[in-house]
Structure formats: structure tokens, C-alpha cells
Amino acid sequence: MTDPAKGVWGDFAPIQFWEFYKTIAQNGGSILSPDKKTVTIDSPENIETLTWMIDKVNSYKVTPSDVEMAGQSSEDLFKAGKIAMLRTGIWLLGDFTENAKFNWDIALEPGKTSKAHHFFANGVAVSANSSHPAEAYQWIKFLTSSKAAVDLRIAAGWELPAISDAAAVQGYLDQPVPESREVVFEALDTAVVPPVIGNWNQLTDAVGKELEAAKLGQKTPEQALKDARTAIEGLL
Known part of the structure; x- marks a missing residue:
């Protein structure tokens, strides 16, 4: 599928x-x-994984580098037929349906030892000091689970409402593109979430800094993850 001479990855x-x-x-x-309680970010499995992620760009050359992307987003390259397999989320299904002028579909991600998929969710909260807690609760209930809100979310194709009634989301599954919409629900069986701690923002910043250093070749994957471990241990 990759043809760098034609800018296809x-x-x-x-x-x-x-x-x-x-x-x-x-x-x-x-x-x-x-x-x-224990930082495991520099495990052999993780070093192998980060090496593979970087090798896809530098060694296997099946993924474009930042320079080769030339400021274009991955979703725009996909819509232009320049990226064959893109890891992204359901928030782009509507855009792809409207703007990708070729047949495309979705599938579960590959995994070496197991499947794992992102799970993202939006939360709605009421201030503990609200002067109208009862009214605020009714608004939240309407916003998240009323039929009107459910129908609007499904029609927009942005995100699925947090309801357990399968019949209520049938309209989502019935949309013809992409054909394999049921994959969205299958991915929930192997959903993973990040390790949230008190110093959450500092953790993501520290890891992101080391991943960027490895990506740019400033550090080996092993050294980058070792340094990330040291940084995280200081946050626990």
C-alpha cells in the first residue's frame, strides 16, 4: 500500500x-x-512497542514523518487517499462519510498480544454550590439521555449517548456508511483508559516530552522510557 514516491502511506x-x-x-x-504504586513504563514490552512505533516511520517507512506530512493533518491525508489505515475515533465518521470519495470502512485495531482500544467520554457535572441543583439535574438528564438529545447525537454522528437501550441507537447502526458500525461497540470489549493519578497533567507532559525526544532521535526508546520512569516516580 505504501508508495512514498506518490506520497501514499x-x-x-x-x-x-x-x-x-x-x-x-x-x-x-x-x-x-x-x-x-509501581512505574512500569520502561518495561521490555514498552521499549519494544515504542521502537516499533518509531520504526514504522524511520525503518519500515510505512508511516509519513512530520516533514513528509508537510503540515497536513492525518485525516486530510486519509480523505485524499494518501493514508490507507488511520487510527482515529468515531468523531470523524461524519466527515469521512461526506468528504472521502472512495469506499472505506472501520475495523478493530491489530494488536500483538491482545486487542486494546481507546475509550473517550464526556462528563457533565453540577456545581456543589449551585443555587438550582434540581433544575440543573433535570437539564443534565435531558442533555444526556432524553429522546431528543439521543436522536440529535445519532443524527450528527459525533458521539454516542450514554444509554443502555439498544433500540435507541439502532438508527446509528442503520446508517449505511461505514458498513461495519457495529465495530464501535465491539471495541468497548477491549477498552483501555489512561492511568489517572493526582498529578495527571504533569504525568502526560513528562511522558509526552520523552516520546517526542525518541521520535526525533534525540534519545533511544529505552533511554526515553527510562527517563520517563524517573519523572513519573517523582510524581507518585
Whole structure:
């Protein structure tokens, strides 16, 4: 699928924190132990995974570098037929349906030792100091689970409402493009979430900094993850 001379690439996944924590899970890795007391980011599995992510650009040359992308977004390159397989989310389905002028579909991501997929969700909250808590609750209830809101979300194709009634989202599954919309629900069976700690923003910044250094060749993947471990240990 890759033809660099024509600017066509077989695969794209960004080298950054959000993609990293999911991809290491596909190889049996993690950033922290289950109890969040031990940093595991520099495990052999994670070093192997980060090396593979970078090698797709530098060695295998199936993923475009930042220079080769020339400021274009990965989704724009996909719509232009320049990227064959793109890792992204359901928020782009509507855009692709309207603007990708070729047949395309969605599938579960590949994984080395197991499947793993992102899970993103939006939360709605009411201030504890609200002067109208009852009214605010009714608004939240309408916004998140009323039939009107459910129908609007499904029609817009942006994000799925948090409801358990399968019949209510049938309209989503019935949309003809992409054909395999059921994959969205299948991905929930292998959903992974990031290791949230008190110093969350500092953790993502520290890991992101080291991933960028490895991506640019300033550090080896092993050294970058070792330095990330040291930084995270200082945050726990």
C-alpha cells in the first residue's frame, strides 16, 4: 500500500501519549502497575512497542514523518487517499462519510498480544454550590439521555449517548456508511483508559516530552522510557 514516491502511506498513528498508552496495552504493557504504586513504563514490552512505533516511520517507512506530512493533518491525508489505515475515533465518521470519495470502512485495531482500544467520554457535572441543583439535574438528564438529545447525537454522528437501550441507537447502526458500525461497540470489549493519578497533567507532559525526544532521535526508546520512569516516580 505504501508508495512514498506518490506520497501514499500504508499506516498512520501519532507518536504521543494518548496513542502510546493504548499501543503498549496491545503488547501487554502499561505505564503503572494495577495498584498505581509501581512505574512500569520502561518495561521490555514498552521499549519494544515504542521502537516499533518509531520504526514504522524511520525503518519500515510505512508511516509519513512530520516533514513528509508537510503540515497536513492525518485525516486530510486519509480523505485524499494518501493514508490507507488511520487510527482515529468515531468523531470523524461524519466527515469521512461526506468528504472521502472512495469506499472505506472501520475495523478493530491489530494488536500483538491482545486487542486494546481507546475509550473517550464526556462528563457533565453540577456545581456543589449551585443555587438550582434540581433544575440543573433535570437539564443534565435531558442533555444526556432524553429522546431528543439521543436522536440529535445519532443524527450528527459525533458521539454516542450514554444509554443502555439498544433500540435507541439502532438508527446509528442503520446508517449505511461505514458498513461495519457495529465495530464501535465491539471495541468497548477491549477498552483501555489512561492511568489517572493526582498529578495527571504533569504525568502526560513528562511522558509526552520523552516520546517526542525518541521520535526525533534525540534519545533511544529505552533511554526515553527510562527517563520517563524517573519523572513519573517523582510524581507518585
